[in-house]
Amino acid sequence: MEDVLGNSSYSEYTANNFPLQSMFDLSSSEDEKIRSLGFMDLLGVQDLIGPPFLEIMMAAQQVPSLNATQVSPTPPSEKIESPEVINQPATPNFSSISSVSSEALNDEAVKVDDQEENQQKTKKQLKPKKTNQKRQREPRFAFMTKSEVDHLEDGYRWRKYGQKAVKNSSFPRSYYRCTTASCNVKKRVERSFSDPSIVVTTYEGQHTHPSPIMPRPSLGLGSPMSAAAFGMPMQRTPPHYYQHQHQQPFTNSLSPFNFGHNIGSINASFLHEKRICTPGPGPGPGPGPSLLKDHGLLQDILPSNMLKEE
DNA sequence: CGGATTTGACCAGCGC
DNA sequence: GCGCTGGTCAAATCCG
Numbered sequence: 001m002e003d004v005l006g007n008s009s010y011s012e013y014t015a016n017n018f019p020l021q022s023m024f025d026l027s028s029s030e031d032e033k034i035r036s037l038g039f040m041d042l043l044g045v046q047d048l049i050g051p052p053f054l055e056i057m058m059a060a061q062q063v064p065s066l067n068a069t070q071v072s073p074t075p076p077s078e079k080i081e082s083p084e085v086i087n088q089p090a091t092p093n094f095s096s097i098s099s100v101s102s103e104a105l106n107d108e109a110v111k112v113d114d115q116e117e118n119q120q121k122t123k124k125q126l127k128p129k130k131t132n133q134k135r136q137r138e139p140r141f142a143f144m145t146k147s148e149v150d151h152l153e154d155g156y157r158w159r160k161y162g163q164k165a166v167k168n169s170s171f172p173r174s175y176y177r178c179t180t181a182s183c184n185v186k187k188r189v190e191r192s193f194s195d196p197s198i199v200v201t202t203y204e205g206q207h208t209h210p211s212p213i214m215p216r217p218s219l220g221l222g223s224p225m226s227a228a229a230f231g232m233p234m235q236r237t238p239p240h241y242y243q244h245q246h247q248q249p250f251t252n253s254l255s256p257f258n259f260g261h262n263i264g265s266i267n268a269s270f271l272h273e274k275r276i277c278t279p280g281p282g283p284g285p286g287p288g289p290s291l292l293k294d295h296g297l298l299q300d301i302l303p304s305n306m307l308k309e310e
Numbered sequence: 311c312g313g314a315t316t317t318g319a320c321c322a323g324c325g326c
Numbered sequence: 327g328c329g330c331t332g333g334t335c336a337a338a339t340c341c342g
Contacts, residue, residue, distance in 0.1 A: 160315055162334060175333070179314090188333090 142202035150174065150189055150199060156207065158187065169193035183208050 145152060151174070158176035166173045171191035178185040185205040192198040 159313085161336090163316075164332065164334095167331065173332085177334095186333095 139206075140202055140204045142200065144192070145199045145201060146197050147199045148197065150191065151176070152189075152199065152201060156180075156185070166190060166193075171196065178207065180207075180209050 151158070157179040159179045160174055161177050162175035163172045164175070169190065170193060173188055173190035176187045176189065183205075185203065185207050187204065188200075188202045190200050192200060
């Protein structure tokens with residue numbers, strides 16, 4: 001199933017084909033909105049009054065056609081439109097991508113009840129589980145980060161609740177759950193089999209609360225909270241933390257939002273990246289899934305256009 | 311002592 | 327139906 005991490009194409013991408021710091025799959029309509037708002041503006045706003053940006057992203061995924069396994073590929077023209085991204089190694093030691101898997105598209109309300117109910121049941125009794133339908137899945141948001149640190153700090157507090165060996169990978173996958181009560185967000189962290197320096201983090205669900213960890217002003221960069229609210233790993237922690245953890249300097253584990261010091265370029269690069277991975281306007285009739293090999297989890301992680309590019 | 315982590319067991323989904 | 331695999335639970339253990 002998720003044998004993609006052992007797939008050679010995966011390593012090729014991470015090693016050779018990722019000029020990007022991060023990428024986001026968004027529907028084109030959201031793309032337009034965000035572009036007009038300005039990404040940091042949007043984040044700043046949502047930090048204060050709005051839902052987590054992740055929620056916005058997820059909302060963008062409430063499009064039936066945007067299935068992770070069926071997402072329509074980005075037209076080549078879109079990629080050609082932003083060549084500067086390809087030639088823009090903003091953070092040479094870091095590469096991260098992200099995309100959304102919309103496995104649970106239209107049943108937000110249902111799934112919450114379901115899960116809570118399920119959890120309550122399973123706590124009392126392991127036996128009685130739902131059998132009338134597939135397990136509800138939150139939208140997933142996965143990205144890769146080149147980092148020595150397995151568990152990237154993202155502003156939220158996580159409790160590890162499991163670890164499993166993964167098929168075709170010598171590295172175990174760790175399962176984390178947000179420690180905040182009533183917050184169902186989970187995340188999986190695993191290392192790439194083919195490139196151990198790459199950490200694949202998959203978020204599932206949306207935070208129902210602001211980040212419990214306040215950003216450090218000294219780190220500047222506009223609103224690290226924003227990335228936190230995003231539920232994305234970020235490098236809030238000063239380098240000594242990583243040294244303490246016997247890790248390499250933090251330059252090796254930058255987050256998708258820690259773009260550097262030039263906020264102006266943050267917007268630009270983010271938008272460019274986003275455009276690169278935008279699956280294109282609507283459910284284009286494109287080649288679709290038929291041309292896509294089964295990349296399993298990689299399809300959650302890699303934009304389909306990149307998968308196709310090989 | 312309370313919270314976090316570890317780890318073996320259990321369960322569900324899926325392919326054959 | 328069976329086996330494999332991913333995901334989760336929960337008791338035991340660790341740690342501050």
